[in-house]
Amino acid sequence: MNQRVTYTATIETIVEHSEDTRSLFLQLSAETRFSFTPGQFISIAIPLPNETRVRPYTLASSPEDGGPLEIVFNLVAGGAASEYLFRRRVGDRLSFTGPFGLFTLDRTPEIETIFAAEGTAIAPIRPMLRRALANAGSTPMRLFHAARTRRELLYAAEFEAAASRCPNFSFEPILAQPPAGWTGRSGDLREHIESIFVNGDDNRGRAFYLCGVGQGVIDLRDLLRKAGYPRRAVQYERW
């Protein structure tokens, strides 16, 4: 237990998605080898005045990238860790351990698979999808990404490109506050999941990967499992 390796990375780039959402790109030294499975997180040491806390951040980048590791997060009011990370600048260093986590997908699924995430909880889904879509296949896959506004649909261009490239994949964003002229889905994630996959048909041969903040993802898990989807077919991570 004590031989856990601590990595030190340099913040190479900071991307501001919005005033309270950022990505940090963490570059390890050239001689450091670090591997992870899509969906996993790293545990970043957050030095506070009287103690060091450890907080998990899911990797939004793909192992296939080979480049810096990307974490994406919101500034949480009063959240010491997110405030600390928001104060970091390019060139600053961060220490972490990992990778950790069991919410993973490392291959193309064999049955229809539904990915559903809210806001920045799209992070683990992004590398999972990239892996899932790496092999041309016919397994249907659908991504439901719920956000308040269009701006919060992180990586939307990438998902749209994947959808136009892969006929078996569809990207279905859901906006809580859709702009005028929006022709996509609106409302909340649960409504759509319930109407399509619970009330829409009797097929229970699907797999789900769900990620969100708080109780919503737990409610979604219960909804699907109670509707008859096998326990193991409903994988989830609550942030």
Add this chain to the structure above:
Amino acid sequence: MARLRVIFESGEPERVIEFSPSKAPFQHDGQPGSILDVLLGHGINLEHACGGNCACTTCHVIVKTGFNKLSEAEEREEDLLDRAPGLTPTSRLGCQAVIVDEDAEIVVVVPRYTINQQVAESR
């Protein structure tokens, strides 16, 4: 006072903590009053890679005594425990198992291995 005895399979010396569950939380991570909370709050480290948020299994402990003095495991904890190596019928996640009884006598073993332990290749 409740008593928590911790045995480390890694060979570290065992520790005994006497505490009052009603004084929880003892620090910030894990459920207030959980085994993780009690340990960290008394200067004893237990791995908790996800920050005590029930998202990994690094705080897996095997409860030897006092299993029924702990809060019941929720589905989320069970889903994770299913994938913990060395799972036993009295396995719990330290971050979720809350000691509720003021006079509880709890004995836990911290296993040597966790599924999340990775052998990093660093040259």
